Amino acid sequence: MNESKLETNRYPASRIVEVAKALSSDVRVRILEALGDKPMSVGQLAEALGIAQPTVSINVQMLEQADLIVSSQGANREKICAVTCRSIFLELPAKPGEGLQRTEEIHMPIGMFSHCSIEPTCGMAARDGSLIGSPDDPRAFYMPERTEAALLWFSGSGYIEYYFANPMPPGAALDELRIRAELSSEAPSFQQDWPSDITVSINDLPVGTWRSPGDFGDRKGKLTPDKWRSGSEYGMLTEWRVTATGSQVDGQAVGATTIDSLGLAFNRPIRVRFEVKEDAEYPNGLNLYGSGFGDHPQDITLSFVRYTEA
Numbered sequence: 001m002n003e004s005k006l007e008t009n010r011y012p013a014s015r016i017v018e019v020a021k022a023l024s025s026d027v028r029v030r031i032l033e034a035l036g037d038k039p040m041s042v043g044q045l046a047e048a049l050g051i052a053q054p055t056v057s058i059n060v061q062m063l064e065q066a067d068l069i070v071s072s073q074g075a076n077r078e079k080i081c082a083v084t085c086r087s088i089f090l091e092l093p094a095k096p097g098e099g100l101q102r103t104e105e106i107h108m109p110i111g112m113f114s115h116c117s118i119e120p121t122c123g124m125a126a127r128d129g130s131l132i133g134s135p136d137d138p139r140a141f142y143m144p145e146r147t148e149a150a151l152l153w154f155s156g157s158g159y160i161e162y163y164f165a166n167p168m169p170p171g172a173a174l175d176e177l178r179i180r181a182e183l184s185s186e187a188p189s190f191q192q193d194w195p196s197d198i199t200v201s202i203n204d205l206p207v208g209t210w211r212s213p214g215d216f217g218d219r220k221g222k223l224t225p226d227k228w229r230s231g232s233e234y235g236m237l238t239e240w241r242v243t244a245t246g247s248q249v250d251g252q253a254v255g256a257t258t259i260d261s262l263g264l265a266f267n268r269p270i271r272v273r274f275e276v277k278e279d280a281e282y283p284n285g286l287n288l289y290g291s292g293f294g295d296h297p298q299d300i301t302l303s304f305v306r307y308t309e310a
Contacts, residue, residue: 190217
């Protein structure tokens, strides 16, 4: 028996949720059982457990991420899995924020906005490329089907606003807030050279303005469905940050808004707005891409970052 199986894995409080999720599935517990005496390939696990191999692979990956199993390449290039230990030790949190990971993330589907102000041309599309409601009809943005949107757009000035929960408990220090989204300008059909100034604000405070170079349709988006034939295909993944010293867009300092000035509280939502202002130099609308459209498999991501353990 591999001596590593006799060891105890020690997990800090910040990894409790991760480990608990890995152990919360009957399939994953059965995988650990099957690996109790000897390493096995993914194919052998699938046969022993009577489970489809893709299902085994997905669950093995979750156990790997929690450091409960390790994998190596076998002689025939197959994936060989083995447990890392025979017991685990979990440290319980002792103060606010200690049970959180260094970075907590919330992924918001783009159709789950709380407020908007838009004018035609505008619209939304689902993951299969079909339109939601009628094109150029702002009423579509108030239909319940909007929650299925994977692409939304409006021309000219306007905004889309989202409410995020605050996962940080009272007393937990936060060093940085990050917002990532895939965006482009909005032109009739598409136009590569079509700048638009897109501003993000948090709790009504400006974080920074990103100038989109254009509305990109020169090629198919990596995730954009074949059914979609309406011009805009992909955007650019853009990141806004707020720290203790100010705000940044794609790593460039742009403003004086700080973490402390945002007035974050655990019992109040965090309001994130994507806006093209009426007085912008280039008020040429926006396209906002979700996880099923464009080039990047993600929705709007809000990250809560702590530089050190609580």
